[in-house]
Amino acid sequence: MLQPVQYIAVQAADGEVVGYVWADYQAGTLQWAQRTATGVAGYRLGEEWSGKVAEVRKRGLPLAGALTELARSAGTGPPVDASGPEAVDELARIVTETDDRRLLAQLDHGNAEAWRELADAYAALTDDDRNVRWGGGRKDANGVTQWPYPMYSKPLWRVVAALWGVGAVTPEYRWTAGPAPTVPSDGRLHPADAVRAATLLAVGERVSEGTVDEAVQSGLFDAMVVALLDCHAAQAHLVCRFCGGFPAVPVAFHAHRGLLIAMRFRKQEGPMCANCGLGVFRALTTQTLWQGWWSPFSLFFFAPLTLVRNLVTVGKVKKLETPEPGRHGRQIDPGAPIHRRPLAYVALVPVLWVLFMSVTGLASGS
Numbered sequence: 001m002l003q004p005v006q007y008i009a010v011q012a013a014d015g016e017v018v019g020y021v022w023a024d025y026q027a028g029t030l031q032w033a034q035r036t037a038t039g040v041a042g043y044r045l046g047e048e049w050s051g052k053v054a055e056v057r058k059r060g061l062p063l064a065g066a067l068t069e070l071a072r073s074a075g076t077g078p079p080v081d082a083s084g085p086e087a088v089d090e091l092a093r094i095v096t097e098t099d100d101r102r103l104l105a106q107l108d109h110g111n112a113e114a115w116r117e118l119a120d121a122y123a124a125l126t127d128d129d130r131n132v133r134w135g136g137g138r139k140d141a142n143g144v145t146q147w148p149y150p151m152y153s154k155p156l157w158r159v160v161a162a163l164w165g166v167g168a169v170t171p172e173y174r175w176t177a178g179p180a181p182t183v184p185s186d187g188r189l190h191p192a193d194a195v196r197a198a199t200l201l202a203v204g205e206r207v208s209e210g211t212v213d214e215a216v217q218s219g220l221f222d223a224m225v226v227a228l229l230d231c232h233a234a235q236a237h238l239v240c241r242f243c244g245g246f247p248a249v250p251v252a253f254h255a256h257r258g259l260l261i262a263m264r265f266r267k268q269e270g271p272m273c274a275n276c277g278l279g280v281f282r283a284l285t286t287q288t289l290w291q292g293w294w295s296p297f298s299l300f301f302f303a304p305l306t307l308v309r310n311l312v313t314v315g316k317v318k319k320l321e322t323p324e325p326g327r328h329g330r331q332i333d334p335g336a337p338i339h340r341r342p343l344a345y346v347a348l349v350p351v352l353w354v355l356f357m358s359v360t361g362l363a364s365g366s
């Protein structure tokens with residue numbers, strides 16, 4: 001006995017399922033169900049299939065025969081049984097990892113300027129910008145009631161405009177078909193959902209005014225920008241281990257402490273931004289300058305070596321631009337330069353001592 005519904009999956013050349021042809025034997029219908037998450041290419045192929053289905057239907061073949069005939073086309077397989085129309089509906093709403101990857105591939109990580117603009121625009125937002133006011137809704141002099149409309153502030157609109165620059169607004173997300181992004185309970189939006197949200201806001205606002213306001217109030221707006229900036233940071237740069245800012249470079253700074261009978265080595269390593277890197281350099285170098293000398297090995301070998309290594313390393317950190325505003329946590333305060341730290345001058349003691357010894361040695365030799 002036939003199941004109430006049978007379907008065939010239709011694949012694009014790359015293996016992506018673009019939709020389903022399905023026969024409902026009880027209702028006597030043959031239909032095309034486009035998978036909602038497909039991009040532009042998948043949607044075009046779906047339109048072709050929608051046409052094929054309409055054509056076969058017109059010829060008035062029995063449903064099972066029509067489905068079998070379509071199942072002979074390239075990119076399809078034999079008909080599969082399903083429990084009902086809802087089962088096909090559910091299949092059509094599936095979002096795959098390939099769908100997410102296709103959206104993430106639209107982000108233009110090479111365009112540093114556009115990402116900086118997004119970060120700057122977002123950092124400049126105030127609570128007042130988030131409190132969107134609405135105009136209209138009242139009768140004007142001619143007795144015409146104007147439809148209410150949102151009055152977005154310039155800074156808020158600047159963020160929306162910046163979404164285009166980074167490639168987050170894309171036809172590859174068909175926002176009218178869904179799936180609509182929602183903010184999970186932990187507030188962290190998947191970056192692919194951030195691209196969906198960006199497209200929905202930037203394009204959807206033109207069709208349905210107030211879309212951006214709704215997203216600001218629901219938290220989708222903030223979650224979207226944060227997810228996009230985080231995604232870019234992970235893709236394009238290393239992130240500072242102390243403050244999460246970028247750009248950052250992987251570095252290691254050392255401190256050395258020479259004791260009469262023992263020596264201690266300290267190390268701080270990981271990606272560091274310009275500010276935190278400089279702070280760690282100054283702290284560990286100053287520590288070495290006052291604690292580094294107090295054993296013979298330390299004096300002639302480890303302390304100088306540590307100082308030179310730190311000097312070379314700090315060059316890498318100093319070459320970095322300062323971290324993008326608004327995108328980092330608490331940073332290490334670089335503090336005073338080393339030459340303004342009194343403890344650093346303890347290093348003069350062993351230097352003077354060496355000088356004293358060689359001068360007295362020379363004197364006694366002469």
Ligand SMILES: [Zn+2]
Binds near residue numbers: 244275328331
């Ligand atoms: Zn940092």
